[in-house]
Amino acid sequence: MIGKLKGTVEEIGEDHVVVDVHGVGYVAFCGARTLAGLSGVGEAIVLFIETIVREDMIRLYGFATAAERDWFRLLQTVQGVGSKVALAVIGTLSSGDLANAVALQDKAMVARTPGVGPKVAQRIVAELKDRAPAFSGAGSEESFGLKRDIGGGTASAPVADAVSALTNLGYPRDQAATAVATAVRDAGEDADSAKLIRLGLKALSR
Incomplete structure (x- = not known):
């Protein structure tokens, strides 16, 4: 081997x-x-x-990295995903982008892969949602967990409102979620949406 x-x-x-x-x-x-x-x-x-x-x-x-190889292995555990499709996904998305797509249940990002349709993309983000954090490599475990809550619709109302506001300002959803996750880490889980939006914008401007 x-x-x-x-x-x-x-x-x-x-x-x-x-x-x-x-x-x-x-x-x-x-x-x-x-x-x-x-x-x-x-x-x-x-x-x-x-x-x-x-x-x-x-x-x-x-x-190029061990993380990409780990994703390649993990992707092939999804029904209907073989080595060819897994390699195409890895060739289209970085490990961080793929981790964000799974955390946010963003099938559209995965569907950017040539040859991957909406149904396969949906299976990938759905079947890997509880298994991908170990491969994220982006941000803290707490931040990644919060982004997964946002994607799954289980985040608190202020968090969800802040992500929606940043998205409406034109920021990609995964970037908005990352910024709000950073804001929650800095301000605490009790922060209101206005404060999270302000801190989120600050994080995006760095």
Whole structure:
């Protein structure tokens, strides 16, 4: 089982990269974001690898970070999501964006992935909503939990009102939720919506 490759880029294809490790070329299939981050043939590269073994093939999937590999594994636990779809999602959304989409139950963000329709996107955010925090990597656990409450419609009225107000001002919903989560952490859970909006705007302006 191969867990990581460290070598030099020998070839860059449309959906894969060949990594030369001491004279042996390994073909690793990668998402669009990983491939776009490569500067060219001959550069040093480190890929975190997920090895998938089937009756008719052995295939390596490469990721720039361990978090992306973890998401790749997790996505495939969703009904109807195989390696191809999981890789496409990872290639479209960063780990932080994917974590936000799950926390906020934002299927539209996931549906930005080519080949992923609304039904599959809905299954992804729904089935992973109680399992994704460990992979978020964005903000504190308390902040992430609050964003999940906002997405699930269980947040307090002042919090929900503050997020709605910031969204109406033109901020993306995930950014608004992050800002309000920061405001709650600073002002306390008893803060009214006006204070949360003010602190949220301050956080967005940093």
